[in-house]
Amino acid sequence: MYIGSVVVVAYFWRLRQAYEFFKRLNIPGPPPILFFGNFLELIKSKRLSISMKQWTEKYGRIFGYFEGHTPILVISDPDILQDVFIKSFSNFHSRRSFPLADQNAKLVNMFSASGLRWKRQRFIINPTFSSAKLKQMTPLINRSINMLMKKMSEQYNKGQPFDIYAYYKRFTMDTIWSCAFGLDTDMQNNINNPYLIHSQQLFGEKVNVRLIVLIALFINELNKFWRKIHLSIGAISYWCRHYIPITKRFINEDPPTWIMKQAYKIIEKHQKVGQTNRTDLLQLMFESASDEELIQDSRATDITNEETEIEPPLIRKLTKHEIVSNIFLFMIAGYETTSTALSYITYILATHPNEQQKLQHEIDTHFNPETEDDMPSYDTVSQIEYLDMFIRETLRLYPIAPVVVNRQSSEDFHIKGIGTIPAGTRIAVDMYSLHYDPDLWGPVDPHIFYPERFETKRHAMAWIPFGAGPRNCVG
Template sequence: TFWSTSLLTYQFKTWTRQYGSIYGLFEGTRPLYIVSDVEFLQEVFIKQFSAFHSRRLPFIHKKSSGNKVNLITANGPKWYRQRHVINPSFTSAKLKLMEPMIHGCIDSFMKKIEEYCESKRQDFNIYILYKRLTMDVICHCAFGVATDMQNDIDNEYLKKAEEAVAEKYEENPLIRLGSLIPWLISLLSYVIIGQILLKRFAHKFIPSIEEMPRFWLMERLKYLIDLRTSSMKNEHKKRHVDLLQLMLDAATQSQVTDHIDVSVMSKFLHYDEVCANTMLFLVAGYETTATALAHSAYILAKEPLVQKKLQDEINQHEQNNNEYDQLKNMKYLDWFVCEILRMFPIAPRAMSRECNATTVVCGHTIEEGSVIQPDVLSIHYDPDLWGPEDPNLFLPERHSTPRHPAAFMPFGIGPRNCIGKRLALMEIKICLTRLLRQYSIYPSDQMEEKFNLKDTLLILKPESVYVKIQKRSS
């Protein structure tokens, strides 16, 4: 059933083979369409975006009221305003300013790789190192905070972020009950929120009761935001150039009024929205990128000819700390990363859209409240979209051929695609370039055995990626 399967993303692929490119099921009482028809999805995500601007969320998130919403949970004019304010953080000019910070974090990562090589260890789980690296990058680029995260194996921020990502709201029996009996939603919302508040209250008086990871992170992020706000009052203090600063420059404690008319739309974020989006970037920004890098290591170990082609292309460009412009000229690297994201889409279940107004899509009447869930795996492995070569083969060159706009959606498509896409791609490419310039990756005896994919609420990720690494001969 929908709730009992452990790898739902792969179950969608199985059902698609059985029922076709558009079929429906019920998540409780809510109609859910599983779609791998790219024309249909282009209509939903782009052409009729105004009728599908909301994401599919558990009802408890829909009860998030006022300003305590972020780019994932906000809808309508509130989402549009937040996106409009935060978008400038990811322009080419801003990304170039972040490049030295990314290189600084990768310096620490390369030292850890060197330590592993010198220790003559048979193999190691590179996924763990990538998680520490990407969390380090987020802390530097988003919040301007220098950490020793890559040397501190017990770093509390990393632990809590992992726990927060692993939380399975959909498995809460009360949330499932609300899906089955809609008229109970209001009552169940109060019960669930009451449970959360009771646990927080109990933690204050009985520290041995562990605090929920999201609240632990939020408290510390609020403290960080307060420190930055105080420092902004000092005119002589050097201004930060990061995501947090851009949001705080647009922050206000006053009520923000949203308008459908863009011409009169507010250009501000409420302080609570800054906190909510800070939390979002911390939790969502680190494990997604780390997982893409982990999948890259897995494929590089399995495909030595692909690795050699990448290294040959990297060798054609001199190493420097201004690789942002060089990356544009590395075609094979771009194809390689695209092929990784095609075969291993990171967050396929995060692409869903909820219908806001009954409409007709490609001859199908979609009722208000219905959910459209793209079957990303079926799309990414469709021979009609990705042939003539077998889509099960890892072949970077296939990305040299133009494809349907909805055939490739690792970051979603349309106005509500992933806002951090360009930062993630830059981080992945710089890391791969620097690693493969000095080292080669080989499979370990336990790589396949321990690779097992896991399907969390949002992320499809491996259990671990055990590899061997050797220094390249000069």
């Protein structure tokens, strides 16, 4: 009993010390509550990005808040962000680590990998998204688009309101599996397709997972323990479903586990079939496949601080586990984000008839009336400048995943007017404050939808819905 009391007192004393982090640096921010940090305020707002914007308005472009007792430095000063994401990238090459994540695990993808492991994976996957490769994928994309337009026509003819978001989700998933992984799923016609069902379940609420993540967030000193509990729950559920069939009635199969199992099957199938002529992400990863279970990365040179170049690593291979993890990554990264972006674009089209008419006119000028039913080529779409500005302006107003754009310092770094920030500090971006900043986006009110604002060159960090620098969104 005595030892337990001492441990509790010592732990809460440690929390008190942790909450002095920003005070020692003279950085303002919302006052934390013992153990919870600023989590209760986040619950009230329901969205972290909204809370960040409110705190920026109150405390300025540099402030700090706490997730549990973990300090998060929030920045919306574009010059400082340019230093973090681009100029000093060698010090900020990794994203912040998340609860339950294990950097040394076999199943680590490009999003969560750090250091040389990230560099190796990024170097191999980068070429998939070159103009040349995307042009070769155009027929596959057009096939998915044709099916979507057929579905839209069917719904229009019914003369009844319908949820277009559901159709965008099926279209997006259909395109991802076809273009990236060479799997013809026909999800737009088959709403009971298991790939679609498990993908949708992945974004559903799982109370047990959310609970463990929260506990790991508040008591991160025991992250390895929480990770083992999380893995044990998954293993027990799998064992029960596999060996006690009756449990399938009330224990659902874990969506990430199911998707990764399918990914392993795809790899096994490819190993039997061999080389194919398809141009997709999966083929590119297969060409760099290694038989090793885990690759020990070696340093060729320091991680580059150039914005557009990634120096080649010594080892240019992926393990089968990394291939599986990246299949999972591209599925979840592309599914919800793309379908949501399409929904926002549709909303803007419906609520801004003048801009819609201008966009239609711009598109019409790039088509020959005699072949207007033909699908546009990659080059033709690239030449429609107003379409590009229209999409960019939509994503400025409605960034899809603002909270995933973050970094973690590997060394101490200096901020002018603030001082030296310790190594390991987690840095978040208040994207809404950036995207709605009148100094960055004037003279037209940033709250007004105005695509033409992109005709003016802006600050490099004014628009970052996909991040910035070498570690921006690869797709």
